[in-house]
Amino acid sequence: MKKIALAIHGGAGTIRKSMITKELESKYREGLKNALEAGWKILQAGGTSLDAVEASVIVLEDNPLFNAGRGAVFTHDEKNELDACVMDGKTLQAGAVAFVRNVKNPIKLARLVMEKTEHILLAGVGANEFARQMEVEFETDEYFFTDFRYRQLLTAREEHKIQLDHSGVQSSKSNPKSLGTVGAVACDFLGNVAAATSTGGMTNKKFGRVGDTPIVGAGTYADDKTCAVSCTGHGEFFMQTVAAYDVACRMKYKNLSLSEAANETIEHLRESGGEGGLIAVDAVGNIALPFNSEGMYRAFITSDGAAIMEIYK
């Protein structure tokens, strides 16, 4: 029997133990655990890596603690704009959406783009129109309203700046919920890998800024021949360094192992001035979770052992 594996993340950034209460920490751990279990159940039952990463990301999108789906940050105009991407390492098919609104689970919509269209990336009003035609579940603005995200926006607007959600600038013990993106990567019994990423982007973002999450090769990538990758952090640096595909290239062109390749990519990101991390899995169930920030909400499980949930370095 082949080894199966699943890893998830809930964002990387300035996450210090001193900034998070014990109560909150256990809520994050519970959120990660629930997301991990949702995907793992599918893998264990012989399901596909694609179904597993989608299931894990849906649980994270539905959890208001994480910056994706329900817990998305606010744009400058007090809206929640959502990005997501999914890629199937078996077929190299991918689907993504950028700044859709009121869609309960952007990752489901990304999968519909992959399966129902000839396109990879749909954005804005047009992507919302596609969502309506597909009859996906919509939610009200109130559903996406979370008080601490709204306070993050007010603070950021006051400072006249676009704030990266994972920035620790406004963090304090009472408001430390600074997160980035959510994502999942998996390897199933057939040795097929898949990756999924979803985010609410940057607090106070303007001008239709698109980050790395919905970009194949930047924030998300999957190929059975190499690996599946989902990134989190300061998006522009992941776009500039084409981070997700860079891990795959270091494996296929330099013959590095998954963990060597993933570490080199994150080291190169650091040299470029970028902060963040990634989760990656290869087709034989190895997992890598490198990051260069102070913390990354992350969890993983393989056929070898129990689930591991970690937050700090």
Place this chain on the structure above:
Amino acid sequence: MKKIALAIHGGAGTIRKSMITKELESKYREGLKNALEAGWKILQAGGTSLDAVEASVIVLEDNPLFNAGRGAVFTHDEKNELDACVMDGKTLQAGAVAFVRNVKNPIKLARLVMEKTEHILLAGVGANEFARQMEVEFETDEYFFTDFRYRQLLTAREEHKIQLDHSGVQSSKSNPKSLGTVGAVACDFLGNVAAATSTGGMTNKKFGRVGDTPIVGAGTYADDKTCAVSCTGHGEFFMQTVAAYDVACRMKYKNLSLSEAANETIEHLRESGGEGGLIAVDAVGNIALPFNSEGMYRAFITSDGAAIMEIYK
């Protein structure tokens, strides 16, 4: 004195000699020549590769023959939506816009994103708002109206399908003007490379579809350590194969030459079912222009010799 080099393209696809009148062919050649001269003048005067690629692309955007800027194809809703991306191989900075409207030169706007914001990609209404704040030149809908593009839309809508602009399906001797994207890559006297790409996308496109052009790593990439690349063809395949960055990776991780790397990328594209081509230049002035379609409007010039303009295989 270091070798300088400039290459441009005006789209790849089903372009057969039998489909194009002599008169039209000479118009295309003249369009390519004018664009090449605009960039070459800058390189010869000791200007930067960044300025050169921008100048060449502006000339192509202003020419109604090519599917970018003025000659952009129509969306399903009879609009012209424009994508562009520029990347500086010296700094690895990049800027891009997706589906902006009425902006005369999207490539100038992409450069402003690079130079005036902390972002890489702005899209839709937000990107247009940024354009207004930057006071770039706008043009009326009439400026972007070209009769043969409009006829392409009517035909495509009738067939209820999204038509790739370079598709030869509707082409005939009387209406063969089927083009894709425009782009330029250059190497200057300092050995710095840059890439620029601009497009009107697909005829009859819907749902806010974003192609490879504005995606760093897919349609456009530049790094002095490897090469500058601009792609043209069926966008989704270039996104899936992360084509532009793939050329760079084959150079830096496999130690291939520019032309070996570019050829491998286009061969891999073909194996994946994708059609199109790319132009690439490295930091010592080598040029590669591989494509797997029937033709690609292309031109290049180096310190070594005269300008070359080609259309067919």
